[in-house]
């Protein structure tokens with residue numbers, strides 16, 4: 308059976324945000340050319356299917372210049388003939404009409420934009436290079452061009468963020484009328500600017516209050532909290548990400564990308580040098596045992612409110628899930644609903660999963 312999902316990591320950003328340690332460099336035109344040369348070889352060797360979902364993430368894909376963005380999308384065209392959801396991540400400062408024309412020409416029908424906060428001072432504190440008005444303008448431009456399947460990323464537990472600032476951000480984000488919102492609390496990564504400066508996220512109690520406020524405001528407005536960090540209006544779940552959570556196979560290309568094919572899970576190198584000069588670009592290539600796959604499958608599927616299809620799981624692994632994990636299925640936050648195993652409180656999922664590990 309073929310693979311349905313393709314992810315491509317674009318490892319460049321215009322500037323590096325202070326909380327981020329994703330795999331990226333500040334954009335350099337020549338380096339991006341070399342990266343595209345290498346990516347085209349990687350795609351040639353690995354892309355063999357027609358993908359139902361394609362996700363171009365990063366980094367910031369729209370940091371590429373127009374010619375490079377066109378070249379990237381042309382490279383993928385042969386594998387996008389029956390794509391249903393084709394997403395690209397963008398930042399407001401690198402999105403304009405010309406880029407949107409290129410995106411549309413190649414079938415991109417979903418855009419994920421980093422907003423993080425609607426408070427311009429807070430945006431500066433976290434190293435973002437745009438204002439809330441920039442986001443508003445670009446979302447209007449996308450909609451004028453017929454792209455309304457838009458997701459925005461927001462963050463909470465940021466240094467200097469108050470409940471009032473978060474409240475205001477939620478109100479402004481809701482006024483944008485977009486169907487999908489991802490929300491992440493700040494995790495301070497050691498290699499980020501924040502990590503190096505010893506900056507930390509907010510106190511746990513404030514973070515919990517912020518989480519409650521988010522739940523309340525978004526659910527009032529009809530957003531479904533369908534995955535640990537994701538909310539959407541009915542029918543606007545990210546199909547690509549549902550593939551991950553459904554534990555489907557997926558191909559990941561470029562630096563830092565991961566993929567899963569059968570019982571093999573790999574992560575590509577984050578080093579440009581290795582990526583450019585070596586044939587084997589994987590830093591990690593794991594062969595998972597049946598038990599490891601079963602646990603990962605449960606772990607991923609319980610992240611969404613749709614949970615895990617018990618019968619499909621039993622067929623896939625030739626087992627009886629309810630008997631195999633007695634402690635897990637008896638956890639008070641687990642229920643069986645219409646043949647699916649569901650976690651009733653996503654906020655405590657990590658604790659629930661411990662019972663499946665026993």
Ligand code: SF4
Nearest residue numbers: 320323324327365366
């Ligand atoms: S948050 Fe996004 S835009 Fe900012 S540095 Fe990280 S990948 Fe780049």
